[in-house]
Amino acid sequence: MLLGKIVGLTTTKEFGFIAEARIKKLDYVSIKDSEGKWVLGIIDRVIAERGKTKGYVKVIGYRDKRGFLQTPRIPFSPDTPVYAAEGDFIKKILGISDKGAYMGLLEGYDIRVYLPVEHLIKKHIAVLAKTGAGKSYVAGVLLEEFAENGVPAVVIDPHGEYHTLSKENKNQKELRFMERFGIEPKSYQKQVKVFGINKGKPIKLNSKLSAEEIISMLPKVTEAQKGIIYSVVKSMEKREYTLRDVIDEVLSAKSNAKWNLASMLESLANTRLFSANPTGTDELVKKNQISILDLSEAKPELQSIVVMKIADELFAERKRGKIPAFILVVEEAHNFCPERGFGEVPSSKVLRTIASEGRKFGAGLMIISQRPARVDKNILSQCNTQIILKITNPNDLRAVIDSIEGATEGLKEEIKDLPVGVSLVVGVTEHPLVVDVRTRRTEHGGEGIEITEREEKEGGVLLFKKVTKEDDIKRIYKGVEDIVLINYPLWRVKTKYKGRVLFLYIDGITGEFVFQKNGFLERTKNIRLFAEMSPSERAVIVYLLNQKAATIEKIAEDLKMPVSKLKETVKVLLLKKYIETDGYMFSCKFDLDVPDFYQTQVALKPEKRSLKGITLEFMVPSSVAEKTLSVLGIGAESIEEVYYPYWIITRKGSKFAIDAITSRIEIDLIKWISRLL
Ligand SMILES: Nc1ncnc2c1ncn2[C@@H]1O[C@H](COP(=O)(O)OP(=O)(O)O)[C@@H](O)[C@H]1O
Ligand SMILES: [Mg+2]
Secondary structure (H helix, E strand, O other), X not given: OEEEEEEOOOOOOEEEEXXXXXXXXXXXXXXXXXXXXXXXXXXXXXXXXXXXXXXXXEEEEEEOOOOOEXXXXXXXXXXXXXXXXXXXXXXXXXXXXXXXXXXXXXXXXXXXXXXXXXXXXXXXXXXXXXXXXXHHHHHHHHHHHHHHHOOOEEEEEOOOOOHHHHOEOOOHHHHHHHXXXXXXXXXXXXXXXXXXXXXXXXXXXXXXXXXXXXXXXOOOOOHHHHHHHHHHHHHHOOOOOOHHHHHHHHHOOOOOOHHHHHHHHHHHHHOOOEXXXXXXXXXXXXXXXXXXXXXXXXXXXXXXXHHHHHHHHHHHHHHOXXXXXXXXXXXOHHHHOEOOOOOOOOOHHHHHHXXXXXXXXXXXXXXXXXXXXHEOHHHHHOOOEEEEOOOOOHHHHHHHHHHOOOOOHHHHHHHHHOOOOEEEEEOOOOOOEEEEEOOOOEOOOOHHHHHHHHHHHHOOEEEOOOOOXXXXXXXXXXXXXEEEEEEEEEEEEEEEEOOEEEXXXXXXXXXXXXXXXXXXXXXXXXXXXXXXXXXXXXXXXXXXXXXXXXXXXXXXXXXXXXXXXXXHHHHHHHHOOOEEEOOOEEEEOOOOOOOOOOXXXXXXXXXXXXOOOEEXXXXXXXXXXXXXXXXXXXXXXXXXXXXXXXXXXXXXXXXXXXXXXXXXXXXXXXXXXHHHO
């Protein structure tokens, strides 16, 4: 179909034409060059000018005899007719293959875009976009394709959103789009295997750790402590040993530095992640298997340790040819391989190694992040394929543009304007492709969908209504440079206490109790730690809190605990510095400030509303909140999500959290919130 004729100045790379038919940005056009070859172009801009529509075309080129993409050497002549390009021609010139991972349709066309599977394993992929733009969704699409093509994948899943690959997509809205993409609902239950902390098959890490591994897993290690670790590990090198053995050896060291070290190792061992029977690499990487490592119940530090240890072993075994080629998918990559300056975490090193050497050995990496500016630049630049969805943050845009070879400023504008679910695919073909990501065959497990579904069903989520307005805050705190509203997650637990119905709140991020005192929200400090102790440890703590001080014999008698068992418990508690002793009497140092539930009930009532602002995700699942309650002897009748509003302001470059109901500055809160934003 004729679209119009070329006018004005032309070069070999671009030209304009007056439209005689309807044209849109990103439409493909074909033109014959002066040598008679058909050339493909794409409409880059459309401008309406004095009643006329003018299209500006970027020339893509033609394929030469050897199949290479070439651009004409002579500019197009004025008056050359511009035609709408035909599907087959577009495919041929762009180099879109006919098989591989079916990702979606070329935006505006009925042309399926397949990514070559080989390419995906051999060259790393980055999926980059702001929150809610569709990263996890497109990652889900690719995982479905890996399953279709038998490509083994291991998914680092910090939010527990990928297990739904085993469920058919039943979302009504999405079912309607399936026909357009030519797909049908399907479950990959047989191929998906979930490993987790408390769900799926338990993840177990090899307990025989090298000195370097131990050091990188601990938060802060002094030189003296490093010395102890090296000598202890060296002394055991020749035999099998576990983390427990390391602790015992550390305790028999001479140096005083051992106490803190043993206590740190103790908390590592208490995670119960380490075992002499670790999860095998051959269990994780198998032909036709997608392994999901659901880390949603682990704290961030622990998540990074798991990634470090597992990625390390997978890569080592792959190098030795013990497991097939695979792809490692890392969600929230900024947390697992942060850019220097944003902190070093245990998993940084191995991910850097896989990024630079993985391709040689058939260990592919798929990095997913909403903060490209905070992902290790070296890793990003090793990703030859980029799937970019909408990004608006200038720093993140800069980082993305910098990581793409030959990217133009125009590309930046394009990325800002991408609608949800539409992606720019760079690096698969010579020219970036704009792909309308297909609907998933399986259910999407991401957060977004739950919130929208709930809103539709029940007209909102439970929310405490903010009292202060943006303007109020700006008036109270002068010189505010930036202000955002956040919705802070809390678990609302309905319970009966002393015969009356009571609503209690548990912080959805820290797992601590939230209560009200003098009108302000307060949080307990150590409930989470307390709940994680063993029953005998808890018994001793509670006893000593009530008794102030007691001897071993007295404690044993009152708690009806055998002295030998008690001694073991006491040893651990001493190590953790939760109790102390003068050698005879034991007393409690653990600060357990359980409030009187009845006196400190949160008096405010949440209402059903729709969420505005930034919503922080729950990091403590309801099951853990319930467990904490049960430790304190409270049963839950029901438990539901609610959100509490805070303003986050930036003043003189520092961030503050302000309770949006009481207007109080929350000093402690900002420390952990800012890590999440
Ligand atoms: N290609 C798509 N088709 C249909 N819906 C999509 C698509 N991409 C994203 N969405 C919708 O947008 C929401 C957010 O996408 P998600 O992938 O979870 O975002 P994020 O980038 O934060 O990982 C999803 O819940 C889904 O409803
Ligand atoms: Mg996501």
